[in-house]
Amino acid sequence: MPAxxxxxxxxxxxxxxxxxxxxxxxxxxxxxxEIGFDTATNRLWDSWNQGRQWKDIKHRYMTANEDEEE
Amino acid sequence: xxxxxxxxxTPLRAAARNIVRKTTTRAAxxxxxxxxxxxxYLTAGASAATLASIGSIAWYYHLYGRDVFAMTPAExxxxxxxxxxEHVKWTKTFDHAALRRGFQVYREVCAACHSLKRIPxxxxxxxxxxxxxxxxxxxxxxxxTEPNDEGExxxxxxxxxxxxxxxxxxxxxxxxxxxxxxxxxxxxxVKARHGGCNYIFSLLTxxxxxxxxxxxxxxxxxxxxxxxxxxxxxxxxxxDGLVEYEDGTPAxxxxxxxxxxxxLNWTAEPEMDDRKKMGIKVLIIGTVLLALSGWVKRYKxxxxxxxxxxxxxxxxxxxxxxx
Numbered sequence: 001m002p003a004x005x006x007x008x009x010x011x012x013x014x015x016x017x018x019x020x021x022x023x024x025x026x027x028x029x030x031x032x033x034e035i036g037f038d039t040a041t042n043r044l045w046d047s048w049n050q051g052r053q054w055k056d057i058k059h060r061y062m063t064a065n066e067d068e069e070e
Numbered sequence: 071x072x073x074x075x076x077x078x079x080t081p082l083r084a085a086a087r088n089i090v091r092k093t094t095t096r097a098a099x100x101x102x103x104x105x106x107x108x109x110x111y112l113t114a115g116a117s118a119a120t121l122a123s124i125g126s127i128a129w130y131y132h133l134y135g136r137d138v139f140a141m142t143p144a145e146x147x148x149x150x151x152x153x154x155x156e157h158v159k160w161t162k163t164f165d166h167a168a169l170r171r172g173f174q175v176y177r178e179v180c181a182a183c184h185s186l187k188r189i190p191x192x193x194x195x196x197x198x199x200x201x202x203x204x205x206x207x208x209x210x211x212x213x214x215t216e217p218n219d220e221g222e223x224x225x226x227x228x229x230x231x232x233x234x235x236x237x238x239x240x241x242x243x244x245x246x247x248x249x250x251x252x253x254x255x256x257x258x259x260v261k262a263r264h265g266g267c268n269y270i271f272s273l274l275t276x277x278x279x280x281x282x283x284x285x286x287x288x289x290x291x292x293x294x295x296x297x298x299x300x301x302x303x304x305x306x307x308x309x310d311g312l313v314e315y316e317d318g319t320p321a322x323x324x325x326x327x328x329x330x331x332x333x334l335n336w337t338a339e340p341e342m343d344d345r346k347k348m349g350i351k352v353l354i355i356g357t358v359l360l361a362l363s364g365w366v367k368r369y370k371x372x373x374x375x376x377x378x379x380x381x382x383x384x385x386x387x388x389x390x391x392x393x
Binding site for chain 2: 045
């Protein structure tokens, strides 16, 4: 598999070769993974609990002038 | 013996005869051993030993094996029915509309006797009330201020940071007003009773029209089969149409009980929604990590699992050892 070998070699040369680059990749990866994972699971959670949470029903009790309250 | 001779006499097919002969020979061998019967005292001794062992086991079970209940079933109380609570499922939050209805029931019915002193007004905000509603609610009650310049403690309207007011000043006042019975604080009641939601729901809806025949009810107490001891100081309070829900839900007894139970579950576990959501995330990440670690283990162990050890004995020094 020369294609796969080429890819892994590129990854090794760009990410793993220098420790500073590797560490930076770890931390930025963790940062963006958490954002993506939280967004995905929160969306899943909200779809499971549609109509049950306060944000789904609060429009009934909000008056017009207090839009952005909790 | 009779059967054997009868079968031998009749002409049969070879296979059938084989089978029959086998069975008959086996029967003959067992019956022949029976014929050489053991002496009477052996049979009697074995029977006596069997009886003694069975008897001693039965006697031991009779003494120590059975469950022992310190209380009668009436003192235990009837076990509550298991209800399929939606908010108890792993992936479900509280139904916050039900929490709002339950709080209305608490405020209009339960709060006459029961306190909820671990719940601040700020906890209601964002759960089932807007800020303005909660503020207005808090301002309906008066709270003590800090001492002023003369050391006097004055009264001020409530703020969001205040806790829900208790109906009585202290436990003694509560007992005095309720015939000596203390209405317990309901903040953690769902966690504090066996059966949790099921128990409280059954208790609230389980008052019979009149106590069953043969039940003794002390004066001042009411009969409820779900209450341990069956004599409860609280009378039935929930009747159809007692409150009027603002969202138009029919206020039946069971609907009010269900809503107030869900509300009390929220007061006991206000963190439940976030806890479950975090739990789902942990399960997802944990599953991935578990699969990954399993793969790594197999990867690292594969050379060890697949290797072959070969022993080449040294050549030409003495005779080979005997196996």
